[in-house]
Amino acid sequence: MKNTIKVERAKKDITQEKLAELAEVSRQTINSIEKNRYVPSTVLALRLSRIFGVTVNELFMLEDDD
């Protein structure tokens, strides 16, 4: 699964630290999600989509091998 968190972050000009604060998780969790090392729960995915004002489908996309 890939995601556009880094792109959305750049658009909104917010750091991983700030996003972590808004999503109530650690910066390392945001970093791991961005690097596809960790797949977030539905609650966290929804929260991130709400922060960026996009749908979950726009933020997270399935890849061919998923």
Added chain:
Amino acid sequence: MKTNHDTYKLRGFLPNYFKRIGLALAIISVLGFIGGMIFEQAITIDKEAIATITLDGVILGLLIISLSKTRIEDEMIMHLRLNAFAKAFIFGTAYLFSVSLMSLIMHNDVPITPHSLIIVELIMFICFFEISLSKLSKQ
């Protein structure tokens, strides 16, 4: 909907400072065991009772460490914790098999007590979890 913070606050884990309490309890128990061995003749209490009490102290200490929260608790930390639990359980099972197999091959009766198995599993859990956390903090 509950916040992430609320979700992980309700898990029933102990505050972070309990890690130090658990460590102190485990160290005191180990020192008590060593002291019991050194001053064996001077102590009138049953040797087996000392061993049981100190091993229980070590287990309790390790359990307190295992159940203590990290500074920041979130869903990924919980994920790492569950992974560490699974690895520690597999390690404990492998330890049980290997010790009993060695005992059979070498015709040497090495007793596996529930205490030793639990201690191995708890130590391995703490190690796996701390390694995961240190890898995470390097990111």
